[in-house]
Amino acid sequence: MLLAIDVGNTNITLGLYVGDELGPRWRLATEHERMPDEIGLQIVGLLDHEGQVVKNISGICLASVVPPLTSKMVQACEKYLDKAPLVVDAGVKTGVRILYEDPKAVGADRIADAAAVQRLYGGPACVVDFGTATTFDAISPEGDYLGGAISPGIGIAAEALFMRAAKLPRVDLQRPPTAIGRNTTDAMQSGLLFGYVALVEGMVDRFRQELGSEMKVIATGGLAEIISAETNTIQVVAPWLTLEGLRIIWNLNR
Secondary structure, eight states, X not given: OEEEEEEOSSEEEEEEEETTEEEEEEEEEOOTTOOHHHHHHHHHHHHHHTTOOXXXXXXXXXXXXXXXXXXXXXXXXXXXXXXXOEEOSTTSOOSOOBOSXXXXXXXXXXXXXXXXXXXXXXXXXXXXEESSEEEEEEEOTTSOEEEEEEEEOHHHHHXXXXXXXXXXXXXXXXXXXXXXXXXXXXXXXXXHHHHHHHHHHHHHHHHHHHHOTTOEEEEEETTHHHHHTTOSSOOEEOTTHHHHHHHHHHHHTO
């Protein structure tokens, strides 16, 4: 079995693969202060809850955009899972040509997403990843990673409103009754949800002008389903796309 781990700024996602099939998967909060022993024990606990044992894990593939946690995760895997993970970085085969001006500046999660889209859906494509940042990644018809766009994530925007505007409350991200809010909570939820829907639609339209009318739109990340429910622009919702990319990259490096 392969354990795929994606360490993001807000969430850590993990998935257990038997062959090419994704089995148990988990989404955890990212806590920068956690130590390797805490991380290792939690992973072992998650596996145990699903009736899995450490000795059944044949490999681990890791993507991380949080440098302080990368080494801790590696230590946790080595100590508690008895395996050194394959860490996705510049020296790893991905099957994707990175045409960014500085390929090393592209986050490992975005590379994994590109590898998954290239193999599963083909190009041209736009990947919209709803994470700490909302990112838009462009995949060429040949499957090359071209670049993209980065905007603040919905969570960041909501927190900024709460922190910077004295009379605005902290709100949950959910659909308000109408676009025109009749109270402050509804108004904020409208601006956040429908505002980000409009952002996605506008950015996708601009990407399509550059990539062509055949461009596919794939959404991933924890909020992908919430946003996709409000627009026809998104064609595929793949919440675990990064894990799929890690599986593909692992197989290329065996």
